[in-house]
Amino acid sequence: MKMIVKALRHMSLAAVLTVVFVMSSFPVFVSAAAAETYTIKMGTDKGMLAFEPSKLTIKAGDTVEFLNNKVPPHNIVFDSGKSADKTIADRSSHKQLLMSPGQSFQVSFEGATSGEYPFYCEPHRGAGMAGKIIVE
Known part of the structure; x- marks a missing residue:
């Protein structure tokens, strides 16, 4: 000293x-x-119309990459009425269809309010293609 x-x-x-x-x-x-990046596949490896994983828990500040995997086209629409933060949900929706496997986009949860952020694929919503991100 x-x-x-x-x-x-x-x-x-x-x-x-x-x-x-x-x-x-x-x-x-x-x-x-310390921020992490997680990947959610749009369309499972087995070709099912589902997100993989369909439920993901992250921390505020983390990023989620949505990867077009199988059975395109896909997009992501966050349900702003049921989300913990309407602004984050509206900003994070990606209504443009991804047509080819391997295409992706990222959603940042910087400054996100803790809670649930449900989302779905518009073309496959009727088939039950929906998921949820939980921000701790």
């Missing part, structure tokens, strides 16, 4: 402030780096 104090005395004020700034901003960088 004495060595640290001695070293700080020899450093300029600017250097000390830089060290303090870097150390104090560490939690900000750690939380941003």
